[in-house]
Amino acid sequence: MSVRNRTLGVYRYEHTEPLFDRRVTIDGVDTHLDTSPLISDVFRRMALGELDIAEFGLTYFLRTFDTRESPFLALPIFPNRNFRHSALFVNVDSGIERPEDLAGRTVGEFALYGSDPGVWMKGVLADEYGVRPEQIDWVVGGTDHPIPSFDWIPQPVPDGVRVRHTEGDQTLGAMLEAGEIDALLSVDVPQRLLDGSTQRIRRLFVDYEAVERDYYRRTGIFPMMHVVAIRRELAAEPGLVASVYRAFDEAKRIVQDHYRTNASKQHMAVITPWFSELFAENRTLLGEDWWPYGLDANRKAVDTFLRYHHEQGLSRRLLTSDDIFVPALLNT
Structure with missing residues (x-):
């Protein structure tokens, strides 16, 4: 060679x-x-x-x-x-206690509609909890820093799914804390949750490690x-x-x-x-x-x-x- x-x-x-x-x-x-x-x-x-x-x-x-x-x-x-149940965050005042509660809500997604963790968790939500993407209003953007739309890759959005991008200096982490979105699907943990400066954001799956280990035992999938x-x-x-x-x-x-x-x-x-x-x-x-x-x-x-x-x-x-x-x- x-x-x-x-x-x-x-x-x-x-x-x-x-x-x-x-x-x-x-x-x-x-x-x-x-x-x-x-x-x-x-x-x-x-x-x-x-x-x-x-x-x-x-x-x-x-x-x-x-x-x-x-x-x-x-x-x-x-x-x-990465196992991705840990990538779902909710506003504590949203009333979202179970995955099924995401239906009819507004959810942020990091970077683009259909990010890699997004594809995995939307699939899991549909397969295991009956929640489909078209039941949710999606807002795409950066978690702690504004990011523009990625114009170098196709960004298909299927019929019946509602998607918009953040505007100006909006960030999904700040929108979640303020209650402007109900939940967030993000590869990045919101910084204010990491540093303990907010009590208004928590993970949807509080004991996510146990949930993810159970997912692997049942499916054999390490995403x-x-x-x-x-x-x-x-x-x-x-x-x-x-x-x-x-x-x-x-x-x-x-x-x-x-x-x-x-x-x-x-x-x-x-x-x-x-x-x-x-x-x-x-x-x-x-x-x-x-x-x-x-x-x-x-x-x-x-x-x-x-x-x-x-x-x-x-x-x-x-x-x-x-x-x-x-x-x-x-x-x-």
Whole structure:
């Protein structure tokens, strides 16, 4: 394989750090690594054709498939995951006590209608609580800082769903605290809730950890937010996608092995008290590879997100794994 000078964009997570510090390299590729404090900037650069391979929000990636032909294919590498019941916040005076109470209310959503956490939680609300997106009035914007509409990615809104963007210097966190919206679905925790300066905002699922652990026990789904995408014309280069996949998997394995090895010393290098107990509990629930790459271990979660994306009117057709992933990695 003779591949040179590829630009790869990815956030600097602990499980991608070995790529940045060169403990792990991509075989046969002279890689320039690019990152940003705002992961959406990496998405934007990929959407605009400035990167060859990049971490890409799953919904941002899927929206390109409603163009004539998506310029991208995915590798079954999932750098960002999170359970998202914890992403729902309510105004304490709204009267919202249960998920079912969201019907008929005004709810903010961070960044765009159909954000990655938004797709997951709208799907969960519909599947498990009978609350559908068209039953809610949606306001899109920034949680603590105003953000403009992302004009570099398609933003479909299906018929029957009411969506508006915040105006001027409005922020969803301030609107929630003031009661101008009833609830908020956000990847960012409102800052005033974090710093304890408001009593007017709380999570909808107060004991969200227990709810999320129960969700995993019942479904086996650890929701992925992002995927690694490659420009379609590069996906056929001999050995390239396999080398990229191996490098990401090796970087992640190094970090997982570090935590496994240090369990015997109660993770003395970690600043968080009682971390070892949390690690042991997570290991029991999630298994030895608690952050799996490859399609086999993730197919159910991927298929669920693809279904949600279609049901919510964000994909015109129901996509499959065969449609979106590089063929050479379908059996991983």
